[in-house]
């Protein structure tokens with residue numbers, strides 16, 4: 278077999294190899310189900326249990342601490358208590374209406390945005406809802 282024939286045969290297999298790779302990829306996607314984001318709505322407490330401008334520590338579905346703050350008559354915020362700087366625990370300061378991290382004086386507003394200090398990012402937040410005087414928190418979970 279000449280070198281030219283070998284090269285011609287190799288070139289003939291390129292479309293076949295491409296088709297095989299495409300079919301294999303589609304087969305793997307078909308066999309392995311995709312992960313979906315699931316959001317769970319969990320009852321947290323009754324509105325009367327959380328007076329305006331007070332906070333309550335809770336735990337999310339994965340065991341992470343969060344703080345629930347009633348910032349208005351019909352406004353409730355839920356934030357992770359983990360500071361985005363080095364992971365210390367933040368707490369709600371009701372006099373200043375801010376979250377405060379005592380480790381390096383990081384400050385966050387009621388929406389979790391950085392106001393001062395070294396934290397590089399806002400606090401993680403959870404969507405909340407008040408319905409018929411009940412407070413609900415939405416947690417994202419992954420389906421495996």
Ligand code: FES
Pocket residue numbers: 360361362363364365378379380381382383394395396
């Ligand atoms: S760990 Fe919170 S400001 Fe540094």
